[in-house]
Amino acid sequence: MAQEARLPWIIKYRPKRLDEVVDQEEAKAKILEWLKKWPNVPKKALLLYGPPGCGKTSLVEAVANELGYEVLEMNASDFRRKEDIEKVAIRASTMQSLIASGRKKLILLDEVDGIADREDAGGLEAVAELVKISKVPIVMTANNPWDPKLRVLREIAEFVEFKKLRKDDIIRILERICIAEKLKCDKEALDYIATRAEGDARAAINDLQAIGEGFGEVTLERAKALLRPRDKERDPFETLKLLFSAKYAWQAKSVLNQSQLDYEQLKLWLEENIPNQFSDLEDVSRAYEALSKADVYLGRIIRTGDWDLLAYAIDLMTAGVSLSAKNNPRDKDRWTKYSFPQRLLLMSKLKDSRKIRDDLATILAQHLHISTSTAKAEIIPILRAIFISNPEYAAKIAVGLGLSEKMIEMLAGPNKQVVIMHYRRLKEEIEKKAAETIMQLQAKAGRTEKPEARKEKKKEKSQSKTTSTDLTSYFKK
Ligand SMILES: Nc1ncnc2c1ncn2[C@@H]1O[C@H](COP(=O)(O)OP(=O)(O)OP(=O)(O)O)[C@@H](O)[C@H]1O
Ligand SMILES: [Mg+2]
Known part of the structure; x- marks a missing residue:
């Protein structure tokens, strides 16, 4: 392919004379x-x-x-x-x-x-x-x-x-390029592209190239199908597709501008999916090399605070990875099922379990009047031992403290199912008992005279306290 044909049109058609600058x-x-x-x-x-x-x-x-x-x-x-x-x-x-x-x-x-x-x-x-x-x-x-x-x-x-370009100005710029590229282009399609560009000729020219180069003809239908609303961010899958299929470095580099991913997340997504997209081993290793270089830069940024390196890191992980498909460039457009980064899954799981542990420590701290760090360091390990060795007793503790099932799972580990079974049964029993107590109370209230009704309510309250005392007695057993 001739070198010139590979140039981005915003560079190829940059005005060289004053009269080529519109408006x-x-x-x-x-x-x-x-x-x-x-x-x-x-x-x-x-x-x-x-x-x-x-x-x-x-x-x-x-x-x-x-x-x-x-x-x-x-x-x-x-x-x-x-x-x-x-x-x-x-x-x-x-x-x-x-x-x-x-x-x-x-x-x-x-x-x-x-x-x-x-x-x-x-x-x-x-x-x-x-x-x-x-x-x-x-x-x-x-x-x-x-x-x-x-x-x-x-x-x-x-x-x-400098004034924002009007739609007509942008259409003029686009028409000129269509003529030079011998590109057939519907009037409505140009109008659509120019409207979307909102005064930005660069955006309009890039859009025109994206449609024109791929299909050789620009129709309204294609323009609508290919160009997404400007304000919509690409999800991770769309981001990867666009990055891998980029023909030019500048295309690949621009993917992060409109993506739900930040560069850290993109790194993980690429790490996971490079071998899904590329089939040639050399291409794969080239891409990983670019990615690992990017990682080195990112590490250095964290150590030195030199954020100017970020541009290099991003270039490497976008253009560097995308243009690695040299032996098998057709892989770039191959339909690929991307997978969610395992490391991200793991990290979110870790984050969840940390949160559960923190919540548990807070409950323990309140009950035992200790600090949450003491709860974590001294009480949770003991509880863990009890939960693993004595499921029935563990269930009583869980009910008594009002622990969630997630907390029980964390404490009981391999025993979690047994503990949860006891826990559920115990809770049911207690609820039944509570319901019975309430019914008895209501029956009693029915027998008493009306003016007493307000007092009954109070009584009901103190009775429900008794229910929780019952709970404590369970706990203490
Ligand atoms: N008035 C114009 N006449 C003709 N072409 C234009 C005009 N404005 C922009 N373009 C086209 O859009 C591309 C980008 O324009 P340019 O780089 O001059 O924008 P800019 O105003 O410097 O934007 P930025 O603020 O983003 O740097 C150019 O390559 C050129 O092809
Ligand atoms: Mg500029």
Whole structure:
């Protein structure tokens, strides 16, 4: 397959010239004027802001292309540490000498809100520093300009608004791609895709590619069948299917964005299901290798708190695993019955039993006026011995303390059925006895005069106490 054919369309059809950027006329004019005047401008940097997929990054690249700038592009992940930024700054200032000989440069700091999000707040300050010393224009992009964390940028950057693309704009973009790809496409299908995209051309183009590449023709019916509502998260099975069948790294990487699984859970699901999906042994071992590397990164994150490593871990466990099917790529689309991770099952069982133990300790602590930790350390082991060796007595204790059957199961282990049998019988007996007592009481009450009725009620209460005293006597036997 030709390399070009494998490119994601959002990259293949990224606007190369200004007139290919649909709409955003005001922003275009502003950027052009600012670049032409630079460095004679009030603020040495620009911040382009607006919703995702409306053309911010595309426009910078198109303008640079047209005006002959070379773009030194960076995104938030390049700004891990202050040193990185300092390095960029030094490079930027030394580039000055290159300008005379080579092409003009501009620095694109993509998605600066990502820098602001991170805990090491030094990032944005370093950006401000970079703007101060840079000898070349700096253009930044962000989604939310009102984020208080971006306040430091207000003083150093001019803000330029990008509008959310209208449905018609998106349809125009899609039509252009259909023509270039010689893709047959229903008008209603394009309308459907564009409506769903809610102003995000990237989302619309990805959707178009997902349908178009698979089927060669885009109809409304297919669009509806293949594209799920945007707000619905994929369950684990859908997530796995999408991950394994991804053709490109970017497709695989995006599965976690709309999934019920987080990366820890995804790891367990993959661990369980790689051999279900892939049949070739080499493919399987490649996939496990990617997964174990991801695991090493995750371990390191926990040890060092360096969350920037997470991106690598996620890349490995998504794209790394998915693209491991090299010997048998057809496995990727194979229908597979996925199984629930055994480790998760085990963990949830452990969690349950811990909860039961805690509840039991609380009951014991209340009855015996001791702490729950003493109950766990000293009483539960004794109870366990009694429950295993003497089922009948164990049942009495259980009833006396008001233990649940789950607690009995935990204490009695292999003897649980016998203890529960005694326990149920005993409870029945007691209930019967209680019912009889109540009936006797009611009969007595019937004989007494009406004004006494209220007193009877009180009596009934104290009698029911007697029932519980009966219980204690059972317990003490
Ligand atoms: N105005 C537009 N005209 C033509 N194509 C566009 C336009 N906006 C977006 N696209 C298409 O969508 C893709 C994503 O656009 P781009 O990367 O410019 O979005 P962005 O505004 O930078 O979004 P983000 O805030 O998520 O970074 C581009 O590759 C391009 O193909
Ligand atoms: Mg962008």
